[in-house]
Amino acid sequence: MADEVLPYLSVLVLHGPNLNLLGGREPDIYGALTLEDINSLLKSEAGKLQTKVSTLQSNHEGVLVDAIHQAVADYQGILINPGAYTHTSIAIRDAIAAVKVPTVEVHLSNIYGRETFRHHSYIAPVALGQISGFGAESYRLGLQALVRYLRPD
Numbered sequence: 001m002a003d004e005v006l007p008y009l010s011v012l013v014l015h016g017p018n019l020n021l022l023g024g025r026e027p028d029i030y031g032a033l034t035l036e037d038i039n040s041l042l043k044s045e046a047g048k049l050q051t052k053v054s055t056l057q058s059n060h061e062g063v064l065v066d067a068i069h070q071a072v073a074d075y076q077g078i079l080i081n082p083g084a085y086t087h088t089s090i091a092i093r094d095a096i097a098a099v100k101v102p103t104v105e106v107h108l109s110n111i112y113g114r115e116t117f118r119h120h121s122y123i124a125p126v127a128l129g130q131i132s133g134f135g136a137e138s139y140r141l142g143l144q145a146l147v148r149y150l151r152p153d
């Protein structure tokens with residue numbers, strides 16, 4: 001039987017502040033992979049899932065908000081690691097709620113096992129779900145979960 005040809009999905013991957021420093025940034029917490037390594041891992045996983053990913057990292061809240069607004073036109077889903085904005089940004093939460101693009105939140109570290117100020121996420125209530133604590137694997141799992149939601153069997 002011929003392989004089934006599925007329509008490609010497009011997913012926007014957003015990385016928040018300080019994630020450009022991955023590799024050298026507190027590697028005991030965030031691991032040794034660079035952001036480029038994580039983006040390559042996601043692109044390779046996306047290929048297996050017949051999905052295209054575009055990636056953007058920003059240290060600026062407004063840039064992330066603008067990217068979420070623009071995602072409506074070009075993407076079926078968003079995978080986001082909001083970094084420290086997880087714990088502070090009502091603006092990013094409101095942007096996700098406004099555009100209604102299905103969004104999965106990911107974290108490299110287990111935010112619930114760290115300082116109490118990291119235990120609260122403004123993003124989680126407007127996300128499909130959250131994956132936290134599996135290092136770079138959180139991103140891969142998040143992408144798989146998002147694609148399965150967007151393209152159920």
Ligand code: DQA
Pocket residue numbers: 017018019081082083084085086106107108109110111118
């Ligand atoms: C993080 C967790 C946040 O608390 C932190 O501010 C980050 C990274 C993570 O991926 O574990 O910048 O989102």
